Amino acid sequence: MAEIKVIKRPQLSLGDKLYLPAIAKGLFLTFTHAISSLRGTTRGAKKMRSSGLGVTMQYPEEKWDDSLPEYYRGVPALVTNEEDREKCVSCQLCEFICPPKAIKITPGEIPSDDPWAKVEKRPQAFDIDMTRCIYCGMCEEVCPEEAIFLRKDYVVTGSDRSEMVHDKDRLYEIGGKRVGLVNKWNDLK
Helix, strand or coil: CCCCCCCCCCCCCHHHHHCHHHHHHHHHHHHHHHHHHHHCCCCCCCCCCCCECECCCCCCCCCCCCCCCCCCCCCEEECECCCCCECCCCCCHHHHHCCCCCEEEEEECCCCCCCCCCCCCEEEEEEEECCCCCCCCHHHHHCCCCCEEECCCCCCCCCCHHHHEECHHHHHHHHCECCCCCCCCCCCC
């Protein structure tokens, strides 16, 4: 039979019961941050070229572009190769792996007069709903053809929900052309 252990709850002191020391500590910490913010000496203020009131960035005038880390994942986009051929072959792995189900692909055939008709297929429709995308990067990792990449762009706007669904043409416009050998994990990315 298993042994039963009785654990005694620690007794709180009078100060712990009143919460006054914890409140005072929190107020002191907030006050020190406020003073350093007003003096322009907050941590990271010089690196972010702060306005002097902390590290808050004044967004439309100041952008994150210079301060983005290497590992930043932004807007997903499709790319073409040097010959302006679509790299996507409608394998639909990105659609299946997408956690929020933001990607929808309709496979299509390449016309028979195209020289690559017997070798590959391509998407008839490729849509990414940017209101659902969580920028996780799983679509980029799973793509065997290296056709989808996450760009450094972070500004995705639209006046209504229909503008936030990027179709195939918009995705190729954002992605552009990839020249030369591009391996997923090298520096050319």
